[in-house]
Amino acid sequence: MSAGVATRVAAARVLDDVLHRGRSLKASLGTALPALADPRDRALVEAIVFAALRQRARFDAALAQWLSKPLGQRDHEMRALLHAGFAQLTLGMPGHAVLDATVEAVRALRRPHQAGMVNAVLRRAQREGLPPAAHGDAWPDWLAHRIRADWPQSADAIFEASAEEAPMWLRVHARATTRDGYLARLHEAGIAAAVDEDLPDAIRLDTSQPVQQLPGFDDGVVSVQDGAAQRVADALAPKPRARVLDACAAPGGKSAHLAERDPSLRITALDVDPRRVRRMQDGFARLKLAIETRSADAMQSAGWWDGVPFDAILLDAPCSATGIVRRQPDVLLHRREADIAALVATQAMLLDASWPLLAAGGTLLYATCSILREENAEQVEAFLARTPDAALAPLDATFGHDTGFGTQRLPGEGGMDGFFYARLRKA
Structure with a gap:
């Protein structure tokens, strides 16, 4: 199998995993990419897969228009390969190379009887161009509705930015x-x-x-590290020699940024998953940073906290990831409506568990890569209502839109990801 065919087969199998088997994009790429020796081939597979997932609704619309009979469950791999072919065309790759390699991939996938169909569909896409997709078509209906309700003036811009390649x-x-x-x-x-x-x-x-x-x-x-995530260090801005807790630290970029700026900070980077902690440690070693790491649950402080309050706490909470769809396009396939209530409950418990660890006069920065008000402004409003010694310390307009209970950057603004920041002071 030639390298060109191998990359198309790899891209189709990753897409099949994500589109039809419920596997995460990160996990599937983690299996597929090491099998390709040339870094250029690995980069091509990633480019094809991301383009296909970002434009999934558009590609499905083309197949619905152009195929006389819908592809069945036995044809999932072919559907994935056609998405990979469409993606290559949208990436501006030469049409003849796309057709030749993709049709050969049909044979490599042991479906030679479908080579003619794949060739015809890709030739039509090359000749006529792919049909446009309506704003938000790739988003589950329940989630698109929430985005429109939360951001009625910006929803279409959010959907459009989330379908684009991120810098x-x-x-x-x-x-x-x-x-x-x-x-x-x-x-x-x-x-x-x-x-x-x-x-x-x-x-x-x-x-x-x-x-x-x-x-x-x-x-x-x-x-x-995305620019929006880098703003966390500006928002928290701990004083020299401050004792800092990064309560949900993995993969560790925000702790690393703080330590790079000020080596006098005494940072504890916490994460509940030992595997993620090991990867954090590897990252800190590459950067030559002395950061204490712990594998522990931020909601169970009795098992790891020494009782000495922290001057600053970063709570980058688990969330819906709706602000980073362009970087994690499989979010739109795997996120379920019931997930949001569970995430909101976890965020509230993390806020309540972290607050007693903060010294009087200290700062807690609550952050998410979500754009849902329920996880962000409404979460902070509820926390302030039940926490008498907490007060919001507003951030300036360079951080995003003032929601009244924190600041929201929307996807694509300033070339950055969607991100929420709420800076809280303790009396």
Whole structure:
């Protein structure tokens, strides 16, 4: 099997896993990519899969129009392969290469009797172009309704931004180099990059790069982190030598950012999953950061807390991930309506469990990558109502939209992910 055919087969199998078997995109890619030796092939599979999932509704509309008979359950792999073919065309790949490799992939998948059908459908897509999809078609009805109810003036922009490719944001290690110095290294390497003056450690790449091609990555000079997530360090802004708890820390980027800015901070990075804690430790080692890590449940402080209050707490709570659909497009396939109530309950318990660990005069930053008011502004409003010694400390307009109980950035604004921040002070 040629490399070109192998990449299409790999992309189809990942899409089949995610679209039809309920497997997460991250898990499926984690299995498929190591089997491809060339990093360029791995990058191509990722590009195809992400483009296909972001435009799933559009591709399904094309199949509904162009196939005289819908594909059945036995044809799931072919449906996935057709989505991969459409994705290649939307990525601007040469039509003849798309057709040749994708039709050969049909045979490699042992479905030679369907090669003619795949060839005809892709030729029609190449000739006529793919039909447009209506705003929000890819979103489950219940979730699209919530987005429209929460953001009536911005819903279509949210749906559109969530279907686009996200830029790659880098975080420059403030003690390893300057942002301008690293920007120069990128330009020397032929990598186009830009900066945002509201993000002192950030650089944006409109075209993603394999991390191995980023100058100094292995040496800890730079990390990958969205600009919205980098604003957490600005919002929390702990004082020198502060005792800081990152209560749901994995994968550890926000703790790392705080430590890069100020090595005097005494940070405890907590996560309930030991595997994620080990990955955090590996990340901190690459960055040469001395951060205490613990595998523990933030809601069960008796098992790990020494009784000394923290000056600052970051609670980046588990959430619906509705602000990062463009980075995790399988969210729209796997999220269920019942999940939201469960997440809201968990967030409330985490807030209540974290607050007693905070010193008087301290700051707790509640953050999510959600854009649902129930998880964000309404969650904070309810917490303030039941917590007499808590007060909201508003953030300025550079963080996003003032909701009255925190600040919300919507997907795509400033090129960043959707993100919520609420800064709370303890009396």
